[in-house]
Amino acid sequence: MKISILNTGLSSQKADVVAVFSYEDEKLLASVKKDLTSQFPSASATLQSEDFNGKAKSAITLYTGIKSMPRIMLIGLGKKDSLTIESLRKAGAVAAKRAAACKAETLSIHAMDCDGISAADSSLALIEGAMLTNYRFDKYITTDKEKKKLSTFTLFTESKKTAAAAKGIVNYASAMYEGVTLARNLANAPNNEIYPETLAKTALSVGKSADIKVTILDKKKIQSLKMGGLLAVNQGSVRPPVFIVMEYKGGKSTDKPFVIVGKGITFDTGGISIKPAGGMGDMKMDMHGAASAIGAIVAIAKAKLPINVTTLVPSTENMPSGSAYVPGDIITFMNGKTAEIDNTDAEGRLILADALTYASKFNPEAVIDLATLTGACVVALGGVTTGLMGTDELLKSRIKKAAERTNEYVCELPLYEEYEELIKSDVADVKNSGGRGAGTITAALFLKHFIGDYPWAHLDIAGTGMSTKDTDYMPKGGTGVGVRLLLDIAKNW
Ligand code: BES
Ligand code: MN
Ligand code: ZN
DSSP: OEEEEEOOOGGGOOSSEEEEEEOSSHHHHHHHHHHHHHHOGGGHHHHHSSSOOOOTTOEEEEEOOOTTSOEEEEEEOOOGGGOOHHHHHHHHHHHHHHHHHTTOSEEEEEOOOBTTBOHHHHHHHHHHHHHHHSOOOOTTOOSOOOOOOOOEEEEEOSOHHHHHHHHHHHHHHHHHHHHHHHHHHHHHSOTTTOSHHHHHHHHHHHHHHTTOEEEEEOHHHHHHTTOHHHHHHHTTOSSOOEEEEEEEEOSOTTSOOEEEEEOEEEEEOOTTSOOOSTTGGGGGGTTHHHHHHHHHHHHHHHTTOSSEEEEEEEEEEEOOSTTSOOTTOEEEOTTSOEEEOSOTTOOHHHHHHHHHHHHGGGOOSEEEEEEOOOHHHHHHHTTTOEEEEESOHHHHHHHHHHHHHHTOOEEEOOOOGGGGGGGOOSSSSEESOOOSTTHHHHHHHHHHTTOOSSOEEEEEOTTTSEESSOOSSOOSEEOOTTHHHHHHHHHTO
16 A cells, blocks of 8 residues: 655646545535636536535546546535534545546545644545545455555645645554554454464564564463463363463653553354354454454554553454353453353453453553453444443543544443442352343443453444444444554554
């Protein structure tokens, strides 16, 4: 993926598709049409038609007859008064989608100046929307040999000032793109490609490329640390577990690290409490939390942010077998607490429990965990909003602000102690399932038993991590959710 910035006007672009934008407001639209008609007379009939009205996400293609820039796409932004950063992302996405439909490889986007939005923010939004849309998980498709893909993005502007601002976001945008793409690829990879050992190998190789120190704790080490949650879930699997530690030191050596924990269940069958067959294949994405935690630290490192970040990933499959853990088992975690297994399909919280205990070792500034943790969260918030829970008001408010900026929406659910009743056990300190009601909250309350003395927040991405269809700039399948959110949190820390 190549991003470049050009301080030139429309007529000097060289690209398969050049995207320009217009508001819906009548006068503004008329002036854009007039300007384009005078520059590109061959498009006059198209422009004179009423086919394009500037409504958000609408678009029309103009054929110029010019070899070096055969198509101009005029893309609607909606009413000028209601323009937001998110509508710019969506407009960038429309440009990239339509360009891809013409098999374009190069796309040049007009970095227009927008009232009330800084040139850096608007440039970033346009290129972000375009790049994030341009994703397909097609590495296993062998029949479609003609694999032309958009690979070069240009932002152009006549204004020197805007060009300078746009230059300033290039590195950040490409870091973000790398992190999100890595997370999507990891999430979408099937279980016969990404299982604990290969997830660890990927962490090692991306770490090398990004100045991140990576340590892999193997089964022996996990046993010696007495990570009973991770080991119990792993019992049914022939593949050993791993615990991945990734450390990026962009801050001062004395700065406490910001720790990100990701659920790394590379496949969740449910174990002995087995899931129904329909849709079970989606559970190859049950390591999306891990994918986002790894994608985020890579993005933060590539953006060279001045902060210390540590990513922790406990990883195993959840399989049924003669050696699998079973309901009724009582297990002991790294921190000495015990849990009664009520349902082997509530496995994510068990591996996260040990990771949250292990996090204390880093004396963290704050800990955020991400997990495709509960079906209940999909029921409550669908694919649009991530569930947010936690113990620290300041950390939660940082997350909410980052969510507003990135439009990776979050909604807070309460951790009232009254819910604790639901996960009380008669035979152990706590029970791993609280039944049907408040499933997202009881899962988080379970995790709360294992946190250390640090500010903690939990993001349930069960709904937002896996998309059932293409939306504006999110593809079907693994969305990469959380990477942009965490990158933004780190940038504004
Ligand atoms: N990985 C699932 C949660 C999930 C469900 C993610 C659907 C994405 C889409 C998790 O391990 C799970 O199975 N949770 C159970 C917990 C229950 C047994 C207490 C659930 O939500 O049903
Ligand atoms: Mn499960
Ligand atoms: Zn799971």
